[in-house]
Amino acid sequence: MEVVDLLDIRLIRDEPNKFKELLGRRNVSADKIDKILEFDEKAREIKTKLNSMRAERNSISKEVAKYKAAKNEGGVAKILKRGKELANEIKIEETKLSEIQKDIKDMLLDIPNLPYEKVPIGKDETENVEIRKWGEPRKFDFEPKAHWDLGPQRGLLDFEKASKLSGSRFTILYKDAAQMERALVSFMLDLHTSKHGYTEVMPPHLVTRQTMINTGKLPKFEEESYSTTIDDLFLIPTAEVPLSVMHTGEILKEKDLPFKYVAYTPCYRREAGSYGKDVRGMIRQHQFDKVELVMYTTPEKSYDALESLTNEAEEVLQYLELPYRVIELCTGDLGFVASRTYDIEVWLPSYNGYKEISSCSNVTDYQARRANIRYRKSDNTLDFVHTLNGSGLAVGRTLVAIFENYQKKNGKIEVPKVLRPYMGGKEEI
RNA sequence: GGAGAGAUGGCCGAGUGGUCGAAGGCGCUUGCCUGCUAAGCAAGUGUAGGAUUUUCCUACCGUGGGUUCAAAUCCCACUCUCUCCGCCA
Numbered sequence: 001m002e003v004v005d006l007l008d009i010r011l012i013r014d015e016p017n018k019f020k021e022l023l024g025r026r027n028v029s030a031d032k033i034d035k036i037l038e039f040d041e042k043a044r045e046i047k048t049k050l051n052s053m054r055a056e057r058n059s060i061s062k063e064v065a066k067y068k069a070a071k072n073e074g075g076v077a078k079i080l081k082r083g084k085e086l087a088n089e090i091k092i093e094e095t096k097l098s099e100i101q102k103d104i105k106d107m108l109l110d111i112p113n114l115p116y117e118k119v120p121i122g123k124d125e126t127e128n129v130e131i132r133k134w135g136e137p138r139k140f141d142f143e144p145k146a147h148w149d150l151g152p153q154r155g156l157l158d159f160e161k162a163s164k165l166s167g168s169r170f171t172i173l174y175k176d177a178a179q180m181e182r183a184l185v186s187f188m189l190d191l192h193t194s195k196h197g198y199t200e201v202m203p204p205h206l207v208t209r210q211t212m213i214n215t216g217k218l219p220k221f222e223e224e225s226y227s228t229t230i231d232d233l234f235l236i237p238t239a240e241v242p243l244s245v246m247h248t249g250e251i252l253k254e255k256d257l258p259f260k261y262v263a264y265t266p267c268y269r270r271e272a273g274s275y276g277k278d279v280r281g282m283i284r285q286h287q288f289d290k291v292e293l294v295m296y297t298t299p300e301k302s303y304d305a306l307e308s309l310t311n312e313a314e315e316v317l318q319y320l321e322l323p324y325r326v327i328e329l330c331t332g333d334l335g336f337v338a339s340r341t342y343d344i345e346v347w348l349p350s351y352n353g354y355k356e357i358s359s360c361s362n363v364t365d366y367q368a369r370r371a372n373i374r375y376r377k378s379d380n381t382l383d384f385v386h387t388l389n390g391s392g393l394a395v396g397r398t399l400v401a402i403f404e405n406y407q408k409k410n411g412k413i414e415v416p417k418v419l420r421p422y423m424g425g426k427e428e429i
Numbered sequence: 430g431g432a433g434a435g436a437u438g439g440c441c442g443a444g445u446g447g448u449c450g451a452a453g454g455c456g457c458u459u460g461c462c463u464g465c466u467a468a469g470c471a472a473g474u475g476u477a478g479g480a481u482u483u484u485c486c487u488a489c490c491g492u493g494g495g496u497u498c499a500a501a502u503c504c505c506a507c508u509c510u511c512u513c514c515g516c517c518a
Contacts, residue, residue, distance in 0.1 A: 010478095044479080051479060051487050058487085061499040065447040076498090083498030251439060376439080380458070382476080 009040055009108065022114045025121050025331035036107050043100045050093050057086050109219055113366040115331045116303070116340040122330025128343070129330065134314065135323030137347045138405060145411075146350030147403040148281035151177065154411055156403075156429070157282065169271060171282040176429035177399065180415070181289060183422035184395050185264045188291040188316055192392055196312045198262035198293060203242035205265055206233040214245045214371040216337035216363075226268045226286075235268035239292035240389040244363070245371040247296065252375040252385060258305060259296040262392065264289065282396050283355065289395035295388040298375065299365065302386035303340065306362040310342045313358045313392040319418045322401050323347040325354050339364045344393070346401045357397045360390030 012019050016037060020030040060083045067075040120129045151157025156177035162170040173181055192198040212218040212234050217225065226235040236242060243261045252259075267290050271277075278284035293313065297305045310326065317324045329341040338361035345354035365384035368374070374382045406414040412428045420426060 047487085048479065054488085055486055057498075061447065064498055068447085080498055085498095087498065253439095376457095380474085 009036070009104070012036060013040060019114070022117075023111065025119075026112060026115055026334055027123075027332055028112065032107065032111065036104060036111075039100055039104050039107070043097060043104060046093055046097045046100065050090065050097060053086060053090050053093065057083065057090060060086065106219075109213070112334075112336045113216075113339050113364060115334055116362070119334065119340055120328060120330045121332075123332040125329075125333045127330040128327045128333055131326045131328050131342065133323075133325040134318065135321070135347070137323050137349075140349070142409045144349040144404060144407055146281065147400045148350075150403055150407060150411065150413075151281075154413075159281075166286070168279075169284065169286045171285060171396075173399075176423075176426070179423055180402070180419065180429065181395060181399055183419045184398050185289060185291060186422050187319075187419055188392060188395070189262060189264055191316060191319065192262040192291070192293060192312065195315075196260070198260040201239075201243060201246075201261050201263045203236075203239060203246070203263055203265065205236050205268075207236055207242055208233060211241060211245055211248075214248060215241045215367050216370065217241060220336055223272045224270050226270060236265060237269045238267045238290060238389075238391075239263040239265040240294060243292065243294035244296075244367050244387045244389055245373070247373045247385075248371040250373060251382065252296065252373070254298065254375050254377055257296060257298055257375060257385065258301070259294075261294045262291060263294075264291045264395075266290075281350070282400060285396060288397075291392050291395060293360075293388075293390045293392040296373070296385045297388065298377075299383065299386050302362050302364060302388060305386075305388055306340060306342070306360060309388055309390045310344070310360040313344055313360055313390050316393050316398075317344065317346060317357070320398070320402065320416045322398075322405055322416075324357070335359070335361060337361070337363045337366045339366070342390075344391075346397065347405065348401060349404045355397065356394075357401065358391035358393045361388065363387045363389065 012033060016033055020033050023033065024030060060079055063079055064076060064083070067073075067079065120127065122128065145153075147157065148159070152159065156174055158172040158174065159170075162172045165172075189200055193200050206228070209218065209232050212225065217234075217237060221237075225237060227233065228235075243263055246261070247259075266287050268287055271284055271286060274284060282288075293309055295305050295309055314324065314326065324344055324346045327343050327345060329335075329338075329343060334341055341359060341361040343356050344358035344360070346357040347353075348355045364386050367387050368384040373385050373387075375385050376382055402416060403413055406416065408414065408428070414428050415423055415426050423429075
């Protein structure tokens, strides 16, 4: 991977203030940019020097060939001496250059994506902006139960047995709950493939370190990831990882874009940074099911695509008749690779509020640069594609939302109408 | 796990130390021609960096090292793909 591909260092060079300004909005210090520029200048200096040294070496090589052809041994010996000197000098400079380039690469890997200009500026999640609301939270004529009470009481969820097997933050689903989880996966996949035109994919759940780097999950989030002690493979934290770099190193045709992929996979996360958060129930798990949407588009169309992708994810909740709202993340709350993000939050009685159930982001060319995914434009030139991803939806949280919003006084849970065909016609569980 | 073969430009494929950044073909672009389409003819056609920027220089032939004045080509390690054998859901 070339250094320039990461986060085009030429762009930083040309408009350093733009980078400092935009990255400053997401709490990246300007010093980091200055340091990169400083190293970049050093690297270019060495490169220029190397360039002329190599040019000389190449001309020497040609002369050697010429002398040898002319059987001029004296000439050969003389020029070989200079050649050897030069070879040593070149090696020294090359070592210097590769050290600096490695430093630059490490620094660039640590720089997040630029936020879109229109993203609201803010420090953290308290400054996110509500965009729209759909549906009304239900008024209960009894005290609704939280899923962590309701589930075990009904014998549908078991947290204690799960912890015997795997420790904290795991859940076992039984009977109708297990079937509903499966029904939700099928319903979501069917909706996105048949109505929204996505191509269904079943990707690997274990990926290489390089794949994690290409998607921007590493080196930043190593401690958030599960990996295998042998073979250095990583359990995917989301299907975004395999899907958004499936086309690594490829040159796509403009007329084939956009690519729309949907995949159901379990997701594996250590949740290292969230001690004490959402400890009850199955809101925050080390393993959870998710149906993920990923798009590849041209740069011109990516922000429109983000709108449609978000709408497509929202539709799942509309069909399930679950109240939700859409918020836009402010600059301080944006994920590492995202340039703009909408979160969809579903109403949960146990929280007496809205809880994230989907996160839809335009990643622009950030992953495409790392994974070198380009497309050939109509004028025959090459450019990086833009990638987008969004949950469509987090399945476990959707199940929780149904349990809590559809519960009856007697503890039974009504099955949303669209799910009934997937559950043998059951109306309640 | 064992044995063998291989990895070259958008694709196929030649190339075993010195005009090889790489033959040839396909594809693509442009022009000509054919009153459409196809075919035919001609030219062009990798990516990136740098400079004194209508030109010149440099790097890149799976990845990383090494040998050499000089590496796609020789040596070492690794990764991946294919074939056969073994094992296995």
